[in-house]
Amino acid sequence: MKYFIWALLIYVAWRWYTGSRQVKTDQFPADARQAAQSPDSAETMVQCARCGIHLPASEALIETGGAVFCSEEHRAA
Numbered sequence: 001m002k003y004f005i006w007a008l009l010i011y012v013a014w015r016w017y018t019g020s021r022q023v024k025t026d027q028f029p030a031d032a033r034q035a036a037q038s039p040d041s042a043e044t045m046v047q048c049a050r051c052g053i054h055l056p057a058s059e060a061l062i063e064t065g066g067a068v069f070c071s072e073e074h075r076a077a
């Protein structure tokens with residue numbers, strides 16, 4: 001029981017420590033957060049019609065009919 005209390009104390013201290021660090025990093029890099037939210041860095045994910053894998057739209061093969069594939073092999077299949 002004594003060890004459990006110590007473990008709980010360490011856990012609470014760790015949560016408090018990591019939580020206070022997260023608040024600081026949230027307030028600090030406003031430019032970095034804006035960059036992460038900009039449309040350029042947020043890439044649309046699409047799903048391969050053959051195997052169902054998700055991949056960025058820039059790396060996908062999109063047919064004229066609208067079907068999306070991850071590779072030339074899956075487009076041909």
Ligand SMILES: [Zn+2]
Pocket residue numbers: 048049050051052053069070071074
């Ligand atoms: Zn595929």
